[in-house]
Every structure is written in C-alpha cells, then in structure tokens.
Amino acid sequence: MTEFTFETDAQHAPYNLAYLVDDRSYCYHRFDVDPAHDDGVVDPDTGRRDAPPDFGARRRAVVAFYGHRCGRCAARVDTGSDGDAEVAYLFSVADEDQDSWALRTLVAVCEPCYDLLSTDCTDRIGGFGDAYRRAPQFPAWTGDPRVAVERLPLTGREVWFSDQLRERVAVEGPTGESVNADAAADACLARSTPAAVAVALNEALVADERGPLSTATRRLSDQWESLADRERDAYEQRAVDAETVVGGGFEPCIDLQRA
Structure with a gap:
C-alpha cells in the first residue's frame, strides 16, 4: 500500500504558483482594471454591494492569471463560448466585503466548483441546477x-x-x-x-x-x-x-x- x-x-x-505569487498588481494595468473598485459598488436603492463596473476586465485578468484553469479542480475555463472549456466564474476569498473584488482575493473557478463553494445554505442547493454534482x-x-x-x-x-x-x-x-x-x-x-x-x-x-x-x-x-x-x-x-x-x-x- x-x-x-x-x-x-x-x-x-x-501547491502551484498561482497562490504563492502574491503580487498581482501588474494585472491591473495589463487588463485595465481600476483598483478604486476593489470594494465593488453600493446600490443606492438597496444598499447592497454589487460587482464593480469593470467586472469583465477583472474576470479576464483572473482567468489569465490562473492559466485558464479552475482554481479548485484544474478544469479548463474561459470567459467566452469555447465549447471545450467550462464558463469561468470568480469566487472571492476575502474575509469581509472590503476588497472582495480585489484581484488578490479572487479565484477563477468552473461552474460546478463555484456552485459548490458559493452554496452557503441548504435552501440554495439546486436553486440554479445541480452543477455541484459535477464538481470533483x-x-x-x-x-x-x-x-x-x-x-x-x-x-x-x-x-x-x-x-x-x-x-x-x-x-x-x-x-x-x-x-x-x-x-x-x-x-x-x-x-x-x-x-x-x-x-x-x-x-x-x-x-x-x-x-x-x-x-x-x-x-x-x-x-x-x-x-x-x-x-x-x-x-x-x-x-x-x-x-x-x-x-x-x-x-x-x-x-x-x-x-
């Protein structure tokens, strides 16, 4: 045995270098990401903190940083409609709302792994399908x-x-x-x-x-x-x-x- x-x-x-390399500052300039929006934006009507206006650029930056691989299972991910890759999602590992959209706190993941990681209460399980079952x-x-x-x-x-x-x-x-x-x-x-x-x-x-x-x-x-x-x-x-x-x-x- x-x-x-x-x-x-x-x-x-x-573990791979994606986590060990802490400095992702170069990604802000390369992908035209505004660090002023690292906290997201607050909806004046609801008071909820939503995704920043440059979400698309942040997603491209994080997916590229992770080599177009899911940060949990290593499945291929992409921001477009590549039929051979899973759709890329962003999962934040920030402790609180502060800096929840900072590039250093974002992990690129596939849909099944995002479903697994983001389902935080039983009422939400299966709410958007059963993709979590495909997560390794x-x-x-x-x-x-x-x-x-x-x-x-x-x-x-x-x-x-x-x-x-x-x-x-x-x-x-x-x-x-x-x-x-x-x-x-x-x-x-x-x-x-x-x-x-x-x-x-x-x-x-x-x-x-x-x-x-x-x-x-x-x-x-x-x-x-x-x-x-x-x-x-x-x-x-x-x-x-x-x-x-x-x-x-x-x-x-x-x-x-x-x-």
Missing part, C-alpha cells in the same frame, strides 16, 4: 489551496472511496487552522478537511486509477463493484442527501440553524 505524505504548510508543494470530490494539487475544499460525498461509492483513501494518506507538518478553512465553513456542501489532506486524497485517488495493476491488487473502482449489495447499501445510507445536507458520519460545515 502506498502512503502519501504532504506538508500542511500551503507555502510548500504540492477532491481538489487538484495544481489549484489554489484557499479553495481546496473536499465536497461532501453524495453517493455510497464516494463514501467508500473516501474511507479507503484516508487509510493511505499521512499528513505531516504544523497544526492549526487550514488555509481553506474559511471557504469550507461558508460552503454547506464542503467538508472542513485541511487543504493538504484534501489534495493528498486526490493524489492518492489519481495514483490508484493510474497505477500498475497486478494479480495482488485491484483498483478501488473494481473493489467497490465487488462489494456485496448489503455492503454498498450500508455506504449509501452514509451518503449525503443534498436536499437536507444530512448524512450519517459526515458533519457538514454549516450551522444548520442558519439554513
């Missing part, structure tokens, strides 16, 4: 660790995979609040798994699917299919019901009273 060990410090591998269960190592959240398991197969993968992953490094904690806490479809652990689970899954086969080992997908019906049913009972966000053994990262 292969054991994966990663540092929990987000400043080290396996685990984040890619090439993404931004601030949004490296683990999606709640929606099927028995995902529950079983998660259990099996956790037996293969060992994480070493300093303890403390994970860099993805805020995003996980605000997404009722996410688990508060530390970013390094979530990434390591994905790496273990990829290694299992792509690793060499032998007579002694089988891929997890094959092992799942070989389980007895009663065993698969037991795992299905632990899967999350997305309409209620309740699943045996899995506590969603949400104060249910808020929902």
